[in-house]
Amino acid sequence: MHITGDMKMVDVVQHDIQLLAVIQRFEIPLGFREKTVKEVCDGHEVNVDFFLHIANSFHDKEFLDWQKFKTFPIEWIIRYLKNAHRCYIDYRIPEIERQIQNFEKQVDINEKNIDLLLNFFRKYITEFNAHIEQEEKNVFPYIIRLNQLVNEPTSEGIDTSDEFFIKQYHEEHNNIEETLFDLKSILLKYLPPPVNNCLYNNLIYDIFRLERDLLDHAELEENVLYPLVKEMEDILMSNRSNK
CATH class of the missing domain: 1.20.120 (Four Helix Bundle (Hemerythrin (Met), subunit A))
Structure with a gap:
């Protein structure tokens, strides 16, 4: 699964519980309701593109590419x-x-x-x-x-x-x-x-x-x-x- 900004944050966590630790390190609390990844990130002043790069890198090792982080x-x-x-x-x-x-x-x-x-x-x-x-x-x-x-x-x-x-x-x-x-x-x-x-x-x-x-x-x-x-x-x- 490739995590995108329009996915519901709760679905992301349910699909890969290990990503809960990633979310915590962005200082995003629980209580996502029906909000998308982008809506949750915007609501806590987290850059959604950066969040997606980190989350996808942890979820899929093939995604990790340092050039993308530059x-x-x-x-x-x-x-x-x-x-x-x-x-x-x-x-x-x-x-x-x-x-x-x-x-x-x-x-x-x-x-x-x-x-x-x-x-x-x-x-x-x-x-x-x-x-x-x-x-x-x-x-x-x-x-x-x-x-x-x-x-x-x-x-x-x-x-x-x-x-x-x-x-x-x-x-x-x-x-x-x-x-x-x-x-x-x-x-x-x-x-x-x-x-x-x-x-x-x-x-x-x-x-x-x-x-x-x-x-x-x-x-x-x-x-x-x-x-x-x-x-x-x-x-x-x-x-x-x-x-």
Whole structure:
């Protein structure tokens, strides 16, 4: 299904529930009634073309094309990514940690795997938070500065210390997803189910859903944001070498 502006927003969500997370990151609340995608976007001051590019990219991987995003302000992409960060840090990850802690009441008191799991997950949280902090304090401001230099050329060009910054960051980006995959594997292989298997199944489901969400998030960064930034870096480096 190709999502269009004249489709009802409720039909879009019912067709692909994962898009509810996308809608949330545009700060669009529920209560769509019979409104179309365009009507909902217009009512919340969201650019409908940008929304459709994001939504279709998440719904259909073949749709993702960084060239199509070049017509939109890069600040819009960064704002969307920041809203996703808030969802992970403020809700999704704390909820998974709470579920893991509940296992302590459901398994044998001598079971050591619970402590190992909690320690592993807390280490993951520390690594994830450091990753987010790096993006929001260093990477995103760097990208905005590059964008300003490209659109408002100045004599200062790009600092030597910034050369290949995005390339270096890109090479370190996959560690977060790999760590979450390891956590999921530990759960499936070694964690004994509690008395109530529903608790275990809910935790597994939430971790799978977070993993998929983070992979989608990473694809947007790597297949849209990274090429856009690399292109800006190349432009600025070329301008500097021609002086």
